[in-house]
Amino acid sequence: MEELCPRFEKAMQLLSTRWVGLILFELLKGTKRFSHMEADLPISGRLLSDRLKMLEKEGIVKRNIYSEFPVRIEYSLSDKGKALEPIIREIQHWADGYVTQDEINQQDVQ
Known part of the structure; x- marks a missing residue:
């Protein structure tokens, strides 16, 4: 039981890193090219690249390089990343039921 807390904290820290949730949600739809994710997500290419590298290092995301031109x-x-699907879906379900538009608007103002 003593090891639960550090593992739980590590998982929460990873999932709560800004934009990680949206990136994972996007990849639940299937394999994506960087340019498509960059177009679909409201973050800079540099930040997206940084988060993808972090997720790859954690073993959650796989990067496949095809030697084509370009x-x-x-x-x-x-x-490991696919195992997060029920958790992400459950968070979405919870948010749909309990997070109000006013709360979202309040967050945007801060």
Whole structure:
């Protein structure tokens, strides 16, 4: 039981890193090219690259490089990343039921 707290804290820290949730949610839809994710998500390419590298280092995201011209790079969830799907879906379900539009608008003002 003593090891639960540090593991739980590590997981929460990872999932609460800004934009990680949206990136994971996007990759739940399937394999994506960097340019498509950059177009679909409201974050800079540099920040997206940083978060993808972090998730790859954690073993949550896989990066596949295809030696074509131009080089094609695709990102997908690893088995470890796919195991997060029920958690992400449950957070979405909870948010749909309990997070109000007023709370979202209040957050945007801060």
